[in-house]
Amino acid sequence: MLFIEYPKCSTCQKAKKWLDENGFAYESRHIKEENPSFDELKEWYEQSGMPLKKFFNTSGLIYKSMGLKDKLPTMSEEEQLKLLATDGMLVKRPIIISDNVILTGFREKEWTEKLK
Numbered sequence: 001m002l003f004i005e006y007p008k009c010s011t012c013q014k015a016k017k018w019l020d021e022n023g024f025a026y027e028s029r030h031i032k033e034e035n036p037s038f039d040e041l042k043e044w045y046e047q048s049g050m051p052l053k054k055f056f057n058t059s060g061l062i063y064k065s066m067g068l069k070d071k072l073p074t075m076s077e078e079e080q081l082k083l084l085a086t087d088g089m090l091v092k093r094p095i096i097i098s099d100n101v102i103l104t105g106f107r108e109k110e111w112t113e114k115l116k
Contacts, residue, residue, distance in 0.1 A: 001026040004036065004095040012094045015106035024115065026096075031088035036095075038085040044095070045081065048102040052080050055104055057092045 003019065003026040005012035019026055036044070045052055053072065057063055068090075072080060084090050092104040101114050 002029060002095075002097040003027065004029045004031050004091075004093060004097070006031050006088070006093050009093055011106050015094045015096075015111070018106070018108060018111065022116070031091060031093050031095075033088075035088035036085065036091060038081055041081050041084050041091075044097060044102050045077075048104075050102075050104070052077055055084060055092055056080075057090055060089055062087060062089050 001024060003016065005016065005028060007013075007030060016028070041055065045055060048054075056068065056072070058069070063069075068083075075083070094104075094106055096103040096111070096115070098115070103111060103114060
């Protein structure tokens with residue numbers, strides 16, 4: 001299982017603690033130092049079945065400063081994926097990638113249902 005995080009993010013810290021407490025083995029990856037690539041994001045998005053907007057860190061400073069709330073609806077999926085691949089801080093975190101589950105953000109109830 002791949003756990004993509006920003007170590008200073010309190011939500012990521014909670015998620016990591018939850019994974020550890022529940023005995024999950026995972027490989028950790030720093031989202032800012034090793035930003036997900038266009039190809040990775042495209043694959044995860046397609047596998048997840050989630051709307052693409054779920055991959056955006058909508059509460060982040062970059063998202064807000066770029067005015068993406070208004071711009072995303074007019075952008076193609078490819079344009080949105082290319083934009084996400086430019087900066088890890090635009091990407092919703094943490095992200096869990098396993099064989100059959102892809103999750104963005106940490107909601108304990110959802111993680112419990114989908115990972116256990």
